[in-house]
Amino acid sequence: MLTFVAKRLGSLVVVLFFLTLLVFTLGKVADSDPVRTYVGVNASAEAVEAAREELGLDDSIPVQFGNFVAGAVQGDFGISLASKRPIADELSTRLPATLELAGWALALTVVIGVSLSALYSRPGKFGAFMRFVFFSAASAPSFLIAMLSVLVFYKWLDGALPAAGRSSYGPYDDGTGFYVLDGILHGSPTYTGDAIAHLILPALAASVGSGVALARVLADGISSSLTSPWARTARSLGEREGTVLRRHALRNASSPALSLLAVQAGFMVSSLVVVEQVFSWNGLGSYLSGAIGVGDFPAIAAVCLILGAVYVILNTLVDVALAAVDPRVRLT
């Protein structure tokens, strides 16, 4: 087990290194001139020269990359071309927002996946209808789900749920940045409830697609488990269908579902970018779309690097968890 963990950690470092290299390279080949974006089109030659130096563009490419890596490791992603402020400052308030939303969305994915999986493999007309509904839900872009939920819960139900922002009250000065947690820490049910209400629609929009995908994998796993020879053995020993399902099928279907969940978590990080934009959620996603709009590549690179790192680390964690659960994984 230790060697397995060490190996996974080793490949984690390698992947992170190449991810950084890729993002850095993209920054170099990006088709905008960072200095011009920084100082403006009409700046003087001196101003351009000063900006070059400030942005560290006078160094050789390898030195620049070294600085980039060193900075990234310490959480320093350079200066935003648009706001001319350190990118890290901006990100520090936005990262918790995204992580909070992602956590809730992931939880919701599991709830949707598990509760719908039973409906998916029903036989007959009902099952066929459910599969139709599932396909519709899985084919709807997350922004469509976001828009429809805003129309229903905000517009037609007259503001039953808030459709923008993270809170009606703003952050606590000494808060963690996770609003629900902050509300609980400060013992304020009103604040907590408000934060949760703001979370519901974005989390739902970000999780419907993954939830349905999870349900499909679970349903597939369960149905193939139920037709397997060992399920037949259990039946021949007099087990009822319910027992076969609980005692045998769920256990066997859970490991593909777990690994799917890891992949979905990665995809969710990116579909959050879309959802944040719809709900004016002050996270990394809306920051990223803002940066794309003005061609601020250092900011884009920073967000991609952070989201990418989250994805890679998450996958490593799930791999280790799977290995801990199933001894056969470790051998391969």
Add this chain to the structure above:
Amino acid sequence: MADSPVLTVSDLTVTYRGRGRVVTAVSDVSLAIDAGRCLGLVGESGSGKSTIGAAVQGIIPADGKAEATGRISIAGRDLTPITDPAWAKVRGADVTSVFQDPMRSLDPTMTIGRMLNRYTGSAEASVAALERVQIRRAGEVLKKYPHQLSGGMRQRVMIALALAPGPRLLIADEPTTALDVSVQAEVLSVLRESIEDAGCAVLFVTHDLGVARHMCDDIAVMKDGVVVEAGPAEDVIARPTDAYTRRLMASRITLDTDRARPVGAPEVAVVASMEDVLTQLERPELDVAAAWQSGDLTWDAFAGPTAAVGAATGLDHVTLVGHVTRPSLAVNEVNKTYSTRVRGRRVDNHVLKDVSFEIGYREAVALVGESGSGKSTLLRIAGGIETADTGVVNAQGVAGEGTQVIFQDAGASLTPWRTVEELLRERIEHTATGKGKTRAEMRAMALSTLELVGLDESVLAARPTQLSGGQQQRVAIARAVVVPPSVLLCDEPTSALDVSVACSVLNLINLLRHSLGISIMFVTHDLAAARLIADRVLVMTGGEIVETVPAERLAQDITTDYGRRLVDAVLA
């Protein structure tokens, strides 16, 4: 109650509906088994025997595709087939079963203990249950997962599981078919002792008459969903009255089968041995190779003995390869090691250890051993599919005509989207004989070879998926001999076939050997088949040839412990 049978099946008919067709799997079958008796249900694939096995446990899926009529009565309880809700009460209490596939019949995520304790009640009782099926160190086995046990051990666990609820009736559906022969013998004896202790009735489903005779008190023979013959095991085996049973019996190959004649009711009438031919020529002392080279002996010489061999005379492209004084195949100190990584450590598996042997001109040699003995690896090296780490394999013959292989799964060895003609032509093109031949010439070669193996022109345009299992095996053989190699390597060519098909394939290989003048290397786990085909039998175990025995006196002359175990495992 005590005197009435544990299982009574009356007028059972089972039909399956699917894709607009209705298939009758079982029709009007009636059976009865008393407590303590074992009934063998014997038949080839598709005979309906497994459907009966499933029906008497009530595990035919009630999805509307299967329908059944008739009555099944178990331990005095009358049940409607398939639909009766009472099946849930009967199953696991009065009826349990042991299935064929020991690899997958146990839940991979559970330890043996967790599975077994549920039905025995306690860990102590589970230990006792495992000891009853002769598992030593039962305490340790309880902590293991199924994938950590061997096939034989898993099947013993299955038996312990099946007997744990104290059933009145045990269904054993081909319980040893997937196991090695010597393991099969052990598991059968464990099963036999266990059911004698338990005193339950047993329905034993099998395709193997030898196994049935060994295990069962009574035998019912099935064909096409109907019981064609039933009675006490010895009567059915010794004095079969039904024509199909007789054919089944005749197709069986044992250590006493006459090697000089074709087995069973063959499609090819007579095998001409070299001796026969020479006798007919009234020149029994002729030096074959010399005669061939001097033109004294031609295929015309074979025209006399039989029509079947006469077909071979049409093979004008046949050339004699090899020389009588040199072996057709020489294997010299071959070593092979596979390395795998387990938990980061390298584990070497030395599958062949300094193996040497020769196959003479027109000689047939069988390599016998169980899975893991290295026999198949040796064949693959001889066939050029794998390479030896060290050592030399030398086959006589010009480029591409040294060795050819017949694989175990003939259907899978034919590329599904190529026609039979394309497959044969492809083989001809890649040999020295085929160089410069026109399409028409190659077609004629293909045709005459197909006739030789008992097929006709109609299969030329067919794709392998359109052929039956027996036809596929014949096409595979035709491809291997359309340009005769000096050695034909046969990798368990009959183990996946029903007995009647298997014995006609064995007859065919025998015929080809004699009529085409090729040597045979026959790899098998089945001593009886080895003895039938070969002149010499090499016994392999652990990557070494431990013994060489003349086939004629196989049972008598075999001396090593391992060889004797194999002989004893052949169930007569």
Add this chain to the structure above:
Amino acid sequence: MPFSRKSTLEKIEKAQQSGARDTAWSALGVGEKLSLIGVGVIVLIALVGPAVMPYSPIIPSGGQLEPPLSSGHVLGTDVLGMDMATRLVAGMQRSLFAALVVTLVSAAIGTLIGVAAGFKGGWLDTALMRFTDLFLAFPAMIIAMAIAAAIGQSLGSAMIGIIVVWWPLYARLVRGEVRRVVALPHVQAARVSGVKGWRLLWRHVIPAITPTVVVTASLDIGAVVMTLAALSFIGLGTPAPAPELGRMASDGMKYFLNAWWVAVLPSVVIGLLAFAFNYAGDAIRVVLRRTGV
């Protein structure tokens, strides 16, 4: 993204296990036939639609933000007064074309690399697969975003971004398939018969992996449509007035509460496209499994 690449792979693997090859229209169920007809209709609309629509997709032709079913604009107009229906049909054409190109190019690159790695084996296999695995370990959407952002805001750069993250799946899939097929008895038997090299690959290996690649590609089109739309939505597509569905949806968000149709209709069209291809792809897979030739 609900149709993750991984689950697609798993579905394919399942489809393969049945050894499926041929298909037949007669083996299709009602829903499956309908979905294939749906795809046909969509393709038809995308092909001929722009030519028969009465307005131009990029020139204002009416009042601003007119609701659907008013003044000759069946689906209303957008904030610049351009006809929504015309823009949607044009957007469908763009989406479909882009998704097909992305899928084909990814499949082609991946197949080439996969066949090279799987058939050659040895150091080439190791090198190619290390490279492929590195790309697979990257978060696909995020890398696609970074690439598209670096190249510039246009549909083309979004397509390149997606191709870069999509080909490794085909490379892995095809490499695995080739390795599996090469070990099959029929290939070994062909080898024993003397067939080797290109002939062996072309006659005995490639036909076995073609259905897998085709089914995977057909299942992927829906996912590519959605990924392209997502990139376009966050600003990585061609800016207005180009009729690009994702971009139309995100631009429409500004007036969304007063004029829902400008944002919702493009999103619905994206959903329809994805739905038709997902459903049809799955139908093909189911049928292949059922006919199981």
